[in-house]
Amino acid sequence: MDHGPAVEYQEETALSDYKTKIGLRFFAIYGIAFTGFVLINTFFPQLMKVKVLLGLNLAVSYGFGLIILAIIMGLAYNAVCTKKEQEYEALAKQVDAHGGKGAGK
Amino acid sequence: MTYDPSILATLLFSIIVIIVLAISIYFSRQSSSSKGYFAAGGTIPWTINGVAFAGDYLSAASFLGICGMIALSGYDGFLYSIGYLAGWIVALFVIAEPLKRLGKFTFADALDSHFNYPGIRLAAGISTLVVSVFYLIPQMVGAGALVTPLLGFPHWVGVVFVGSLVIFIVATAGMKATTYVQFIKGTLLIVFSLVLVIAILGKGLATSPSEGYHEFMTLTGSVKDGKVVGIDDPGYRLTGETTAKGHVFVRLERDGVHRWYLSDATLDKTILTETLTVETAPGTVTLYNGLPKEAEAFFQVGHVDTLMVNGEKVEATGPIGPFKFIETIEDSTVIRFIGLTFSFEGKSVALWYQEPTAGTELMRPGLEFKVDKGSTPLSKLNFVSLMVALFFGTSALPHVLIRYYTVPSPKDARKSTILAIAAIGFFYVLTLYIGFGAMVNGVIDVQNSNMSAPLLAKSFGILLFAVISAIAFATVLGTVSGLIVAASGAVAHDMMKSLFRKRDISDEQRVVIGKIAAIVVGGIAIVLGILFEGMNVSFLVGLAFSIAASANFPAIIMMLFWKKTTAKGIVASVLVGMIASVAIILVSPSMFVRYGMDPANSPLGLDNPAIISIPLSFIALVVVSLITRKKEA
Numbered sequence: 015m016d017h018g019p020a021v022e023y024q025e026e027t028a029l030s031d032y033k034t035k036i037g038l039r040f041f042a043i044y045g046i047a048f049t050g051f052v053l054i055n056t057f058f059p060q061l062m063k064v065k066v067l068l069g070l071n072l073a074v075s076y077g078f079g080l081i082i083l084a085i086i087m088g089l090a091y092n093a094v095c096t097k098k099e100q101e102y103e104a105l106a107k108q109v110d111a112h113g114g115k116g117a118g119k
Numbered sequence: 120m121t122y123d124p125s126i127l128a129t130l131l132f133s134i135i136v137i138i139v140l141a142i143s144i145y146f147s148r149q150s151s152s153s154k155g156y157f158a159a160g161g162t163i164p165w166t167i168n169g170v171a172f173a174g175d176y177l178s179a180a181s182f183l184g185i186c187g188m189i190a191l192s193g194y195d196g197f198l199y200s201i202g203y204l205a206g207w208i209v210a211l212f213v214i215a216e217p218l219k220r221l222g223k224f225t226f227a228d229a230l231d232s233h234f235n236y237p238g239i240r241l242a243a244g245i246s247t248l249v250v251s252v253f254y255l256i257p258q259m260v261g262a263g264a265l266v267t268p269l270l271g272f273p274h275w276v277g278v279v280f281v282g283s284l285v286i287f288i289v290a291t292a293g294m295k296a297t298t299y300v301q302f303i304k305g306t307l308l309i310v311f312s313l314v315l316v317i318a319i320l321g322k323g324l325a326t327s328p329s330e331g332y333h334e335f336m337t338l339t340g341s342v343k344d345g346k347v348v349g350i351d352d353p354g355y356r357l358t359g360e361t362t363a364k365g366h367v368f369v370r371l372e373r374d375g376v377h378r379w380y381l382s383d384a385t386l387d388k389t390i391l392t393e394t395l396t397v398e399t400a401p402g403t404v405t406l407y408n409g410l411p412k413e414a415e416a417f418f419q420v421g422h423v424d425t426l427m428v429n430g431e432k433v434e435a436t437g438p439i440g441p442f443k444f445i446e447t448i449e450d451s452t453v454i455r456f457i458g459l460t461f462s463f464e465g466k467s468v469a470l471w472y473q474e475p476t477a478g479t480e481l482m483r484p485g486l487e488f489k490v491d492k493g494s495t496p497l498s499k500l501n502f503v504s505l506m507v508a509l510f511f512g513t514s515a516l517p518h519v520l521i522r523y524y525t526v527p528s529p530k531d532a533r534k535s536t537i538l539a540i541a542a543i544g545f546f547y548v549l550t551l552y553i554g555f556g557a558m559v560n561g562v563i564d565v566q567n568s569n570m571s572a573p574l575l576a577k578s579f580g581i582l583l584f585a586v587i588s589a590i591a592f593a594t595v596l597g598t599v600s601g602l603i604v605a606a607s608g609a610v611a612h613d614m615m616k617s618l619f620r621k622r623d624i625s626d627e628q629r630v631v632i633g634k635i636a637a638i639v640v641g642g643i644a645i646v647l648g649i650l651f652e653g654m655n656v657s658f659l660v661g662l663a664f665s666i667a668a669s670a671n672f673p674a675i676i677m678m679l680f681w682k683k684t685t686a687k688g689i690v691a692s693v694l695v696g697m698i699a700s701v702a703i704i705l706v707s708p709s710m711f712v713r714y715g716m717d718p719a720n721s722p723l724g725l726d727n728p729a730i731i732s733i734p735l736s737f738i739a740l741v742v743v744s745l746i747t748r749k750k751e752a
Contacts, residue, residue: 030220037212044208052506055198055484056499059491062194062483069446073194073483074551077201081544084208088537091212095533 029102033095040091047083051076128585129270135589138303139288139596142296163298165531169538171298174305175518176203176539177546178254178598182308182591183261184657185547186575187568189554190421191455193481195488196554199657200547202506206513206664207543211536214514216529217679226520226671227613230678236686242693244613246670247517249697251606252643253666254516255599257659259648262595264569264656265588275649281592282645285599286638297600304593309542311586312549315572316441318579319556324447325435326423328561329578333418335473338371338391342384350391363461368394368470370463376409381472392473395420395456395565400466419574421563424475425452441552448555449478455486455558456565471565481558497724504730505661511733512664515671517605518598569656599644603637610636651713661727662704669696669732677740688744696736703728 054061054076062073070078163171181203188196221229227243259278266277288296340350340357347360347369358377359370367382369391380391395417398406407417426433427450436447456471476486485491488505489498513519557563557571562578564570573591577584611633651659674692677684704710707726708718725731 030216033216037216041208041212044205044212048205048208048510051201052503055488055506056490056503059484063449063479068442070442071449071479071482074197074445077194077197077551078548080201081204081547084204085537085541085544087208088211088540092533092537095530099530 029098032098036091036094040087044083044087047080051080125581125585127581128588131585131589132270132592135593136284136596139284139300139593142299142303145296165535166538167298167302168531169535170305170542171301172305172519172535172539173542173546174301174303174308174594174597175601176513176543177305177308178258178261178594178660181546181550181657182312182572182594183264183569184257184660185550186554186557186572187570188487188657189551190557190563190571190575191568192487193476193555193558194483195486196657197547197551198484198488198506199509199661200550202509203513204540204544204547205510207536207540209511210514210519211533211540213679214675215532215536218520218675219529219532226517226675227609230674230689231686233678234686234689236690238690239686239693240613242690243671243674244609246666246693246697247609247613248606248640249701250515250663250667250670251517251602251609251640252647254518254660254663255602255640255644256647256651257656257663258595258599258602259644260651260659261569261656262592262599263648263652264567265573265592265595267570274652278645278648281595281599282641282648285596285603286641288596288600297597297604300593300600301597304590304597305542307590308594309546309549311583311590312546312553315576315579315583315587316549316552316556318583319552319560319575320441320444321438322560322579323436323439324423324426324444324451324559326426327434328422328559332422332561333420336380336393338380340369340382340389340391342387342389345384347382347384347389347391359463361461361463363470364459366459366472368461368472378409379468379470394473395471397469397566398466399469403466419562419564420454420456420471421558422454422561423448423451423559424454427451444552445482445555447478448559449482451478452476453478453481453559456563458565469566481555500730501725501727504665504725504727507733508661508665508668508727508729510668511672511729512668515667515675516664517609517667517671518601520671521601521605521608599641603640603644606640607633607636610640658709658726665704665727665729665732666697666700668729669700669736670694671696673733673736673740677737677744681741681744683744683748684740685744685747687747688740688742691743692736692740695739696732699732699735700728703731 054072062071062076064072066072067075181200185196185199188199190196218226218229221232227240227247230243231239259281262281263274263277266272266280267274270277272280288300338350338352338355340347342348347357347367350357350371355371355373357369358372360382361368367384368379369382370377370379371391379394379396381394383390383392396406396408397417398409404411407414410416426436426447428436428447430450436443439447452475455474455476457474458469458471460467460469462468480486484502485494488502489495490502553572553575557575560575560578562571562574564574573584573588576587611629615629615632670693673696674689677692678689703723703725706722707728708721708724709726711718711721723731
């Protein structure tokens with residue numbers, strides 16, 4: 015009986031589901047930070063002139079912060095996804111080594 | 120504004136154009152198939168694709184529009200930068216990999232992957248066309264704005280020139296050439312923007328930005344019964360007075376030249392400050408500050424009025440650090456020029472008066488977007504609507520979506536997106552410095568804010584101006600090429616597949632149809648680019664984001680994450696989002712100004728439709744999906 019393609023499909027789906035779940039969590043974190051930024055700009059614009067960091071006010075600090083946060087979260091997301099992909103690749107190699115036809119391509 | 124063409128700028132500009140054409144011709148041999156033409160054969164390495172993403176995205180809107188808006192209105196322009204970048208988070212965490220897994224050439228492939236329903240391809244194809252055209256308008260406007268000072272041609276010549284060049288590139292080479300053009304351009308843009316910022320910080324801040332900077336006159340006069348009745352300097356003669364938008368302006372004559380001054384009156388005295396004006400009337404010569412254009416009396420402007428460093432008033436700072444630069448502007452007062460128009464003695468007068476603005480106001484929101492002084496619930500809603508459009512629009516833009524199909528795997532799609540975020544994020548930090556640099560260095564052309572960044576470069580020497588302008592021109596070329604490939608792909612791949620289901624269209628025929636579509640879309644873009652001359656390109660791009668976020672985003676997100684989504688639900692979502700957003704834009708206050716009508720009569724009063732059209736698109740999808748679910752099952 016050839017279970018190869020089924021194994022490949024399940025692994026791919028499980029990996030995709032994992033990455034999607036992580037992606038949505040990261041998105042939620044950034045979404046909250048961005049929503050906070052928009053809300054302060056819209057409803058409390060005076061708050062934005064308060065100096066908070068290195069002589070910069072909240073408006074500039076928060077703006078720079080969102081840009082830096084996007085880069086850091088992107089790198090973190092890639093690290094998490096790459097680690098999981100490598101785990102799956104290692105697993106696929108193991109299945110191949112044990113004669114699993116078509117698995118883990 | 121009068122511009123003298125520069126030989127060096129023209130030379131560098133020509134070299135850039137020749138390089139772009141050479142790349143196009145070189146890659147044209149590799150794009151005879153559909154996959155080669157529309158998706159570069161899916162063979163682009165993620166590093167190249169990531170920088171090309173940045174090249175695509177850092178369009179005329181980013182470089183010319185954002186810097187111009189910051190130069191005129193301060194921090195509010197930077198809000199575009201933040202919104203544009205934040206949109207990539209949606210693309211990376213939610214869209215990139217799933218879409219790559221589902222599609223082949225276009226996002227319609229992905230939308231249709233579960234259903235095989237021709238209506239989806241047709242709706243997605245139309246939406247791609249509409250968004251592409253709206254995105255093309257600002258690129259063309261930017262092209263016209265650039266060519267004027269670079270080569271001395273009028274705006275329309277610039278638009279026609281860029282349009283023709285891009286049509287040639289796209290019609291010959293397709294996505295691979297576009298990708299490599301974007302890669303080179305993206306790299307150059309970021310590197311030379313950094314050079315410009317280093318030059319700004321090296322020069323520092325000063326109350327007199329340059330030796331040739333125009334010294335604006337301030338006069339005094341007497342007032343009786345609220346009217347200006349005399350000028351203390353006998354060399355001036357009072358020849359007129361008018362009120363516009365709550366300000367009093369008087370016209371004074373000296374040596375036969377009439378100029379307008381802003382009157383700031385107390386009970387019996389007034390202080391008069393010089394303004395900039397352009398006076399037009401049918402059948403007469405247009406006057407710039409009371410003189411014909413050739414007299415070159417219409418100046419570039421923008422300077423620090425009171426420069427404060429560590430609580431002390433100074434004339435100049437000398438070289439300054441990046442954080443200190445921002446802090447110093449915040450502690451100082453800057454002269455901005457505020458525009459308005461009125462009619463006087465049969466002439467239409469466009470006038471810009473000096474407005475001393477505290478740095479604390481410049482470095483926070485409120486000067487462009489009415490969220491603070493003079494705000495209304497509607498103006499706040501308009502701002503939120505724009506930010507929503509920028510956040511959700513990026514991942515739904517056709518020329519961004521198409522780039523996910525040029526790399527070999529979902530993993531590469533993810534990595535190229537992260538590289539794009541880093542490159543774009545870094546560039547957007549630079550826009551804050553370029554914009555404020557333009558604001559205080561006496562380089563703003565009040566008639567055309569889009570030229571602030573290139574003119575700032577010009578203040579540091581013709582070489583930097585030539586390089587920056589040539590790169591900006593390549594920016595327009597690259598982005599327009601990407602958009603036209605996306606639009607032609609929508610026609611050749613999606614719409615044709617939907618309309619001629621039973622007829623076999625060969626791969627070669629598809630490419631030919633795509634190239635014809637490229638020529639037609641390019642032609643439309645040329646006409647619209649001429650019609651929209653003078654509008655801020657970042658504002659125009661914001662509209663394209665709104666349409667993309669409304670028409671495409673709900674369909675993509677629901678197809679990926681809501682199992683009850685049906686084919687008809689997707690079609691309804693795309694059409695409702697697209698029609699609602701375009702309709703709201705067409706009756707918006709900004710468009711009313713374009714039609715020559717009173718913006719106050721705009722029925723909704725919203726410039727940015729996303730806050731209404733995105734929910735409508737979601738509602739349409741949910742309702743139609745629930746109604747049609749059993750039938751399709």
